[in-house]
Amino acid sequence: MSATAAERGREARRRLLGVAAELIAERGWSAVSTRMLADRAGVAPGVVHYHFASVQALLAEAALGVMHALIEQIGAGMEQARTPGEALKLMVAFLKDYDGRDPTSLLFAETYLAAGRDESLRRSVGAVVDEFRRLLAGRLAEQGVAAPGATAAVLAAAFDGIMLHRALGPGPDAAELTTVLERLITPTE
Numbered sequence: 001m002s003a004t005a006a007e008r009g010r011e012a013r014r015r016l017l018g019v020a021a022e023l024i025a026e027r028g029w030s031a032v033s034t035r036m037l038a039d040r041a042g043v044a045p046g047v048v049h050y051h052f053a054s055v056q057a058l059l060a061e062a063a064l065g066v067m068h069a070l071i072e073q074i075g076a077g078m079e080q081a082r083t084p085g086e087a088l089k090l091m092v093a094f095l096k097d098y099d100g101r102d103p104t105s106l107l108f109a110e111t112y113l114a115a116g117r118d119e120s121l122r123r124s125v126g127a128v129v130d131e132f133r134r135l136l137a138g139r140l141a142e143q144g145v146a147a148p149g150a151t152a153a154v155l156a157a158a159f160d161g162i163m164l165h166r167a168l169g170p171g172p173d174a175a176e177l178t179t180v181l182e183r184l185i186t187p188t189e
Contacts, residue, residue: 013051015041020062025103029114060121063111067128075135084143084185092174100166109164132156145185
């Protein structure tokens with residue numbers, strides 16, 4: 001049985017989003033073209049503009065999709081943490097897969113740069129960052145951490161910074177990082 005036109009359209013759109021995420025990491029946000037996207041996805045160039053208002057809109061949707069998926073993955077792991085220390089160790093362990101030169105780290109860096117030049121993208125990325133902060137703050141509040149919103153903001157910024165800095169050279173190892181960040185979630189006497 002052959003696929004319907006709607007199914008083929010959904011598949012083309014899905015392929016374009018996947019290819020866009022790959023190309024952002026490989027080539028950089030501003031180097032991605034309609035032709036490049038179409039060739040890699042195996043579609044005609046007109047298909048790109050049939051499914052998306054512009055290449056920029058496609059890149060934004062692809063990048064934001066990767067960001068949301070990462071938040072969902074972290075959130076699922078955070079649900080398993082019984083203490084703030086376990087939550088922190090889980091997040092630090094999660095960072096091991098991101099050395100700053102991997103596709104996801106590069107996609108984040110490129111997206112943040114592009115957001116500095118595109119107000120709509122800046123608002124959308126800001127909403128993703130806020131979503132992550134709220135997720136983290138909610139978990140920290142459940143676990144009795146003082147000032148959970150501010151603590152979540154600092155932790156989120158620290159993890160973003162670590163991912164970005166790893167592209168420039170090795171960062172602190174997991175044990176050092178955990179020791180430093182535990183001070184943020186440990187009650188002072």
